[in-house]
Amino acid sequence: MASVIDELRQRGFIEQTTHEQELEDYIEQGNITCYIGFDPTASSLHIGSLVPIMSLAHMQRHGHRPIALVGGGTGLVGDPSGKTEMRKLLTAEAIEDNARGIKKQLANFLDFKQGRALMLNNAEWLTRLEYIPFLRDIGRHFSVNRMIKAESYKMRLDSEEGLSFIEFNYMILQAYDFLELFNRHKCRLQMGGSDQWGNIVAGVELIRKMHRQTAFGITFPLIVTSSGEKMGKTAKGAVWLDPARTSPYDYYQYWVNTDDRDVARFLALFTFLPMDEIRKVESLEGADLNSAKSILAFETTLLVHGRQEALNAYQAALSMFGGREIPQHLLPSSTIPRSLAGDDDLSVPYSFVEAESLKAGIPAFKLFHQAGLAASGGAARRLIEQGGAYVNGQRIDAFDRLITEQDLNEERVIVLRSGKKRFHKIKAQA
RNA sequence: GGUGGGGUUCCCGAGCGGUCAAAGGGAACAGACUGUAAAUCUGUCGGCGACGCCUUCGGAGGUUCGAAUCCUCCCCCCACCA
DSSP states (O other): OOOHHHHHHHTTOOSEESSHHHHHHHHHTOOOEEEEEEOOSSSSOBGGGHHHHHHHHHHHHTTOEEEEEEOTTGGGTOOOTTOSSOOOOOOHHHHHHHHHHHHHHHTTTSOOGGGSSEEEETHHHHTTOOHHHHHHHTGGGOOHHHHTTOHHHHHHHHSSSOOOHHHHTHHHHHHHHHHHHHHHHOOOEEEEEGGGHHHHHHHHHHHHHHHSOOOEEEEEOOOBOTTSOBTTEETTEEOBSSTTTSOHHHHHHHHHTOOGGGHHHHHHHHOOOOHHHHHHHTTOOHHHHHHHHHHHHHHHHHHHHOHHHHHHHHHHHHHHHOOOOOOTTSSTTOOOOOSOOOOOOTTSOEEEEEHHHHHHOEEHHHHHHHTTSSSSHHHHHHHHHTTOEEETTEEOOOTTOEEOGGGOOTTSEEEEEETTTEEEEEEEEO
């Protein structure tokens, strides 16, 4: 089997490593332990964390032991890396809550049974530190001259707002985490986003200074879309892994809307489909490329939300947008259904309206506003006046056209649509 | 603590007594073109059943026929000095 490093490299996970050759030799020995830190700044992870998560999953699949370290302690301090503004400090309780939510989500990707992967919280050791002993044992190994040169602080040092002392300590605490995991679990590899390079190297050096042993670091590239956007950023905010924040349908839609140029790259990063199949996608265009996007969306939704939700989202997309058969030879390892069967579209957003009020009729612009397809009544009016509103596939031309029970289809449903891709179903309620 | 410069609609950023719901850009939304892609062009972009009405320019007062614009106090940010 190819080394996990090769696999990660081929899939585009690796930006930079320390001690390249030594690292490869070390990993070849097998059964190593590595870790990545996750910030508990929200109760859910979002797409931006997918690269670290997938890398841990690859590690585990190659027989290594991943540690997901939730930053319950470092979260109290706040990482300034790459940030232009100081983050607001969260309360200890909020961080605890968030840590719990994150643990749940990671369990979808990693097998934590029998210690095959570990989930730790650095609050366990960080909150117990004593200031003076810490300064004497750990702090003395850090040169402020060097620290202020670190890229991760640069933005803040150059900014008007400056860098507060609490944030300045972040690097030291993260280095200490690495040391602690080295001591407790023989963890000698830390991975992280490219903005973590300085923090990771600080840990590598601390371990060398304290124990005269080599530790390693790997950073991932910052994944941006071909149009230059950071992954997972939409107008409505981040794309979350928590179905309560981003529905499986929206999650699926996010991926189907992937830019042409990104499809193969994203298949490599965000699915486990084999690379030799993925390479063939690079030369596709037109309809086949769109099928590849469906597979990308299906596979990523499957990983986060499970098979049933992935099927629902896929079927919903078929019924709303129409579909085409997905060729057998395209990414054959994917378990996406390849024939057009079923018309189950449970996961399109919907809401209920009382049958009574439909008898009287509801002005279209009000209904669009209520359904959440327009931010205000005025916006709904504009939408309609500009020809961007559809009822059951028919463009409507008057903002106050009454929507009545006449508009219900055989299934007692009215399909509203804004623009090309935003759907909402209205169901009559007796 | 002192001195100076600031806080404008989702973001950046003009406006500095009426012509201001507030230039310009970005983002967003819609139309055309398409492949639920990109690029491009066009329109929209505070609220309201709407040629009018209502609420916005850090907060509270005041001057004025009239204030985002002037005055007073307060809050917050930044730079330099200490």
